[in-house]
Amino acid sequence: MAEALQQLVLDVLDREGSIKDTRTLTLPGSNEPDASSDAQITILGALNSLSSREMIKYDAHEVFTHVLTAEGAAIVKDGSHEARVWNALSSTPVPAADLKKLVGDETAKVGQGRAFKNGWIGKTGDGLIRTAETISDVTQEELKEIQTTGSLNAGEKVLADLRKRKLVVQKKGQWFTVKKGAEFSTSIAKPETDLTSDMLTSGKWKSSKFKKYNFEAEGIPTSGGALHMLLKVREEIRSIFLEMGFAEMPTQSYVESGFWCFDALFVPQQHPARDLQDTFYLSDPAKADQPDKAYYERVSRTHEHGDYGSIGYRAPWQHDESSKLLLRTHTTASSAHMLYKLAAKCRGENVDEDEQGAGVSQTSAEGTADDGFRPAKLFSIDRVFRNETMDATHLAEFHQVEGVVADRNLTLADLIGFMRVFFQKMGIEKVRFKPAYNPYTEPSLEIFAFHPMLNKWVEVGNSGMFRPEMLEPMGFPKDVRVHGWGLSLERPTMIRYGINNIRTLVGHKVPIDAVEASPAPTF
Ligand code: PHE
Numbered sequence: 329m330a331e332a333l334q335q336l337v338l339d340v341l342d343r344e345g346s347i348k349d350t351r352t353l354t355l356p357g358s359n360e361p362d363a364s365s366d367a368q369i370t371i372l373g374a375l376n377s378l379s380s381r382e383m384i385k386y387d388a389h390e391v392f393t394h395v396l397t398a399e400g401a402a403i404v405k406d407g408s409h410e411a412r413v414w415n416a417l418s419s420t421p422v423p424a425a426d427l428k429k430l431v432g433d434e435t436a437k438v439g440q441g442r443a444f445k446n447g448w449i450g451k452t453g454d455g456l457i458r459t460a461e462t463i464s465d466v467t468q469e470e471l472k473e474i475q476t477t478g479s480l481n482a483g484e485k486v487l488a489d490l491r492k493r494k495l496v497v498q499k500k501g502q503w504f505t506v507k508k509g510a511e512f513s514t515s516i517a518k519p520e521t522d523l524t525s526d527m528l529t530s531g532k533w534k535s536s537k538f539k540k541y542n543f544e545a546e547g548i549p550t551s552g553g554a555l556h557m558l559l560k561v562r563e564e565i566r567s568i569f570l571e572m573g574f575a576e577m578p579t580q581s582y583v584e585s586g587f588w589c590f591d592a593l594f595v596p597q598q599h600p601a602r603d604l605q606d607t608f609y610l611s612d613p614a615k616a617d618q619p620d621k622a623y624y625e626r627v628s629r630t631h632e633h634g635d636y637g638s639i640g641y642r643a644p645w646q647h648d649e650s651s652k653l654l655l656r657t658h659t660t661a662s663s664a665h666m667l668y669k670l671a672a673k674c675r676g677e678n679v680d681e682d683e684q685g686a687g688v689s690q691t692s693a694e695g696t697a698d699d700g701f702r703p704a705k706l707f708s709i710d711r712v713f714r715n716e717t718m719d720a721t722h723l724a725e726f727h728q729v730e731g732v733v734a735d736r737n738l739t740l741a742d743l744i745g746f747m748r749v750f751f752q753k754m755g756i757e758k759v760r761f762k763p764a765y766n767p768y769t770e771p772s773l774e775i776f777a778f779h780p781m782l783n784k785w786v787e788v789g790n791s792g793m794f795r796p797e798m799l800e801p802m803g804f805p806k807d808v809r810v811h812g813w814g815l816s817l818e819r820p821t822m823i824r825y826g827i828n829n830i831r832t833l834v835g836h837k838v839p840i841d842a843v844e845a846s847p848a849p850t851f
Contacts, residue, residue: 330373330374330377331516332356332357333355333356333370333371333373333374334374334377334378334516335514335516336353336355336356337353337371337374337375337378337384337506338378338383338384338512338513338514338516339514340353341384341506341507341508341512342514345508346505346506346507346508347504347505347506348505349503349504349505350368350371350375350503350504350505350506351363351367351368351503353367353371355367355370355371363393363477363478363503364478365393365499365501365502368501368502368503368504369502371504372388372502372504375504375506378509379509380539380540380542381509381511381519381537381539381540382509382510382511382540383508383509383511383512383513383516384506384507384508384509384512385506385507385508385509386504386505386506386507387504387505388502388503388504389502389503389504389505390500390501390502391478391500391501391502391503392498392499392500392501393478393479393498393499393501394474394478394479394480394487394490394491394496394497394498394499395474395478395496395497395499396471396474396475396495396496397494397495397496397497399494399495400471400474400475400490400495400496401475403467403468403471403495404468404471404472404475407465407468408439408442408465408467408468409431409434409435409438409439409442410438410439410440410442410443410446410448410465410467411439411463411465411467411468412431412435412439413427413431413435413436413439413440413443413448413449414439414443414448414449414458414460414463416430416431417449417456417457417458418457418458419457419458420457421452421453421454421455421456421457422455422456422457423454423455423456424436424440424455424456426455427440427455427456440456446460446463447459447460448460448463467490467495470482470486470490471490471495471496474487474490474496478501511537517537519536519537519538519539520536520537520538520539521538521539523538554843554844555843555848556838556843557821557824557825557827557833557842557843557846558727558817558818558821558833558834560846560848560849561817561820561821561824561849562709562727562817563848564754564848564849565709565729565754565817565820566707566709568750568753568754569707569731571753572705572749572750572753573705574705574706574707574731575704575705575706575707576706576707576708577659577662577663577666577706577707577708578662578666579659579662579708579709579710580710581656581662582655582656582711582713583610583653583654583655583656584616584653584654584655584656584661585616585619585650585651585652585653585654586602586616586649586650586651586652586653586654587616587619587624587627587650587651588619588661588664588665589654589656589657589658589661590602591627591628591631591649591650592627592664592668592798592801592802593660593661593664593767593768593798594630594631594767594768594795594797594798595767595768596631596641596643596767597631597641597643597645597646597649597650598641598643599767601657602649604715605715606657606714606715607654607655607657607714607715608654608655608713608714608715608724609652609653609654610652610653610654610655613653614652614653615651615652615653616651616652616653618651623668623801623802624650626801627801628645628647628650630797630800630801631643631645632644632645635797635800635801636796636797636800636801637796638795638796638797640797655712655713656712656713657712657713657714658712658728658730658814659708659709659710659712659728659730659814660730660768660812660814662708662710662730663706663708663730663732663812664798666704666706666732667732667734667794667799667802667804667810668802670702670704670734671701671799671802671803671804672700672803673700673701673702674699674700674701674803674804674805674808675700675802675803676700676803699805701736701804701805701808703733703734703735703736704732704733704734705731705732705733705734706731706732706733706734707729707730707731707732708728708729708730709727709728709729709730709817710727710728711725711726711727711728712725712726712727712728713725714726720828720829720830720831721822721829721830722830723830723834723835726816726817726818727816727817727818728814728815728816728817729814729815729816729817730812730813730814731746731750731812731813731814732794732810732811732812733746733810733811733812734804734808734809734810735808735809736805736807736808736809737807737809738793738809738810738811739809740771740773740793740811742811743773743791743792743793743811743813744761744773746811746813747759747761747775747789747791747813750813751775751777751788754820756777756778756788757778758777758778759775759776759777759778759788760775760776760777760778760785761773761774761775761776761791762774762776764790764792766790766792768792768794768795768798769791769792769793769794769795769811769812770792770793770795771792771793772790772791772792773790773791773792774787774789774790774791775787775788775789775790775791775813775815776788779823781823782823786819786823788815788819788820789813789814789815790813790814790815791811791812791813791814792811792812792813793809793810793811794809794810794811794812818830818833818834821833824849825842825846
């Protein structure tokens with residue numbers, strides 16, 4: 329069609345010298361001129377293509393045409409309302425209520441008035457009757473004329489009336505005058521788009537016609553990598569930690585032992601979190617290496633018999649439970665490793681402070697006897713695994729954001745104050761704390777934030793002061809307190825981007841364009 333139309337334009341120009349009005353053209357495949365705006369748009373495509381090769385020149389002209397509304401088209405088909413009323417009547421009177429049944433409420437209402445005014449119908453005591461022998465349905469005739477020509481000889485006053493009656497609407501259209509261009513020819517040679525080495529060696533480039541550059545054309549949007557929503561939010565949270573003086577912990581070990589994930593944290597060996605239903609255990613290899621013997625013994629003793637002022641769990645210790653390998657269920661397992669490392673000097677181990685300080689921000693404790701302790705602020709954001717039943721908001725793996733602060737004589741107020749500042753930096757102004765239970769912290773607090781969009785308090789994290797049963801076996805002096813808090817990365821991400829199904833955040837259903845389009849959060 330496109331080619332045939334271009335050829336037609338060229339042929340008419342060749343024959344007649346110019347085209348004065350494209351509305352007079354009969355398009356290929358049709359047998360009469362088409363003044364419709366659709367046809368003119370098709371013609372414009374052909375004209376643009378030809379003029380880009382300078383084969384023609386054209387000027388555009390604006391016109392206002394009229395097109396029928398659905399009601400107008402119905403009148404062309406079935407007659408005007410008044411004609412329909414006249415048709416339904418005869419010399420026998422018809423009660424007004426019956427007319428409604430014959431022609432419908434709308435037509436009866438609109439048509440009656442006009443039919444009376446035209447002198448087509450009249451009223452008797454028994455109902456409505458015809459008073460004209462024949463009628464001429466002017467409205468139908470006018471609309472027919474508009475349908476075929478887009479305009480009306482009767483002129484603007486009648487058109488305005490038809491517009492008011494919502495039978496026609498005005499439509500802006502275009503038509504064109506066309507002249508031959510500098511490169512006019514009746515044969516459409518496809519211009520070259522590339523200058524090739526072959527053309528250069530053969531000399532063909534001298535006689536070739538090249539397509540003109542279109543500097544106006546918009547380029548294809550460049551595609552590039554984009555950070556996934558979780559990574560964007562991770563970056564933001566990481567920068568909050570960094571600006572608060574935290575150092576990032578290494579968290580690359582997804583596989584941990586029961587010892588580091590639970591025992592070191594004083595989680596009882598019978599705790600339900602350690603059940604197969606909650607934790608993924610490895611079958612090969614199934615057993616972990618033995619941790620430092622002296623530390624292991626302090627931990628197992630504290631569990632079984634108690635120590636450091638605690639009576640312990642007084643349940644038999646099982647080495648087997650401790651040495652199981654598993655996918656870590658929380659990043660607190662990594663925090664335990666780092667805290668153990670932080671306490672190395674306190675245990676009297678000879679450590680290179682730089683080496684001990686890997687990932688640990690240090691300030692030396694002034695004015696206290698040097699027992700080797702250095703305060704630390706540590707954080708991590710990484711993946712954890714839980715044997716969950718998957719649904720819209722739960723997957724078997726997710727990310728935890730975790731912060732721990734170790735210093736002498738920290739109090740619960742320090743923890744609460746710290747979290748207020750931290751969540752405020754994430755854009756969460758209103759926070760509340762609720763007493764909770766964790767085997768490794770006492771006291772423990774759940775953190776709730778007021779969500780203005782959801783208009784309710786939502787749980788955003790969990791926190792607490794690590795227990796002496798955890799810290800003292802590591803070798804920390806008695807006055808050292810460590811507080812910590814954790815939250816999921818998925819929850820703030822889903823809230824931030826208005827995602828309500830976790831499967832559109834993680835997995836094969838993640839819409840790539842949404843990943844590209846989602847802006848980085850600004851907490
Ligand atoms: N490990 C806890 C959790 O999985 C979070 C937490 C970290 C709580 C540190 C207290 C202290 O929910």
